Amino acid sequence: xxxxxxxxxxxxxxxxxxxxxxxxxxxxxxxxxxxxxxxxxxxxxxxxxxxxxxxxxxxxxxxxxxxxxxxxxxxxxxxxxxxxxxxxxxxxxxxxxxxxxxxxxxxxxxxxxxxxxxxxxxxxxxxxxxxxxxxxxxxxxxxxxxxxxxxxxxxxxxxxxxxxxxxxxxxxxxxxxxxxxxxxxxxxxxxxxxxxxxxxxxxxxxxxxxxxxxxxxxxxxxxxxxxxxxxxxxxxxxxxxxxxxxxxxxxxxxxxxxxxxxxxxxxxxx
Numbered sequence: 464x465x466x467x468x469x470x471x472x473x474x475x476x477x478x479x480x481x482x483x484x485x486x487x488x489x490x491x492x493x494x495x496x497x498x499x500x501x502x503x504x505x506x507x508x509x510x511x512x513x514x515x516x517x518x519x520x521x522x523x524x525x526x527x528x529x530x531x532x533x534x535x536x537x538x539x540x541x542x543x544x545x546x547x548x549x550x551x552x553x554x555x556x557x558x559x560x561x562x563x564x565x566x567x568x569x570x571x572x573x574x575x576x577x578x579x580x581x582x583x584x585x586x587x588x589x590x591x592x593x594x595x596x597x598x599x600x601x602x603x604x605x606x607x608x609x610x611x612x613x614x615x616x617x618x619x620x621x622x623x624x625x626x627x628x629x630x631x632x633x634x635x636x637x638x639x640x641x642x643x644x645x646x647x648x649x650x651x652x653x654x655x656x657x658x659x660x661x662x663x664x665x666x667x668x669x670x671x672x673x674x675x676x677x678x679x680x681x682x683x684x685x686x687x688x689x690x691x692x693x694x695x696x697x698x699x700x701x702x703x704x705x706x707x708x709x710x711x712x713x714x715x716x717x718x719x720x721x722x723x724x725x726x727x728x729x730x731x732x733x
Contacts, residue, residue: 491522493668497726498523498578500664501607502530504730510534510573512599517563517580521549524556527576534573539566564590571599579726582608582641588651591731595655598733604656606729610642610663614723615711616676617684623703624688629696636687648729656731665725675720676708677701 510531515524518538527536537557540546546558559566563577564584575594584590594604611617617639624633645661652659672678681689685704689697712720 491520493666494579495522495526496666497607497664497728498526498576501578501605501728501730502526502576504660504728505574505603505605507531507574507603510602512537512568512570512572513574513576514539514568514572516566516575516577516594517583518549518558519545519580521553521556523576523578524549525553528553528555537568537572539563568597571597571602573599573602574605575603576605578607579609581606582638585641587643587648591648591652591729592655595652595731595733600733602733604652604729604731604733606731608642608727608729609724610727611723611725612638612640612642614725616680616708616722616724619704619707619711620680620684620688622707623700626703627696627700629692629700632691633688636691638684642727645727648727652729652731656733658730658732660728660730662728663725664728665723668722668724670720670722671718674705674709676712676722677705679722 512535513527513531514537515521515527516539518524518540519542521538524536524538527534535557536555537559538546538549538553539559539561540549541560541562543560546560549556550558563580564586575598577594581587581590591604591606598604621637621639624630624637645663649659649661670676670679689700692700712722714720
């Protein structure tokens with residue numbers, strides 16, 4: 464088996480705050496769509512080994528298992544709560560609890576997929592080339608990361624951090640710009656890859672419910688900040704944040720909220 468890499472269209476039918484799988488999965492359809500769009504550009508017929516790096520609850524792992532039923536699939540995450548949920552959802556996967564930043568494979572993978580994970584890590588200049596070097600010959604690194612950190616959903620976090628006595632505690636936990644420009648990643652990866660494809664998509668997500676943007680960020684980027692606050696401080700912090708966000712994303716006449724969200728996609732082929 465020699466995997467190939469290239470574009471193809473494919474469409475399958477304080478107190479520690481741990482990852483909350485139920486809260487994260489509230490928007491599972493919207494969170495899964497970018498992964499589907501990423502995998503639609505992956506051309507590998509029959510990979511021996513696939514790694515879902517930062518697999519979370521196994522949403523993407525399930526798609527990988529459906530598309531490549533005969534492959535060995537490894538799901539890696541550092542959250543025991545997420546891995547427990549993943550084990551319940553997807554069978555026939557080698558689940559591994561490990562720090563994504565320092566993980567290394569036991570055999571060269573033909574495909575490494577990382578969906579909405581690597582923006583949590585800082586040293587992309589070292590990490591992404593290392594992941595490409597892990598690949599088997601002809602293998603693919605497929606990465607999706609949010610790149611909407613200048614949007615009000617994120618700048619309102621900075622405003623809420625600055626608004627209270629918690630500023631000194633929270634400021635080191637903020638991540639104002641963790642994802643670089645697309646051209647940076649091209650220059651970073653091209654010396655290690657035969658081909659590099661990079662593109663962006665802005666999804667105009669329609670959310671239901673009261674304060675849905677707060678619900679969205681509560682399950683992701685707000686989690687480490689809220690974990691550094693007391694219960695009373697969390698409530699006050701969220702009041703500051705919700706006021707800012709509700710002005711930026713007002714409800715539509717039908718009660719829904721439009722939430723634009725930009726994402727960056729990278730394919731690097733060994």
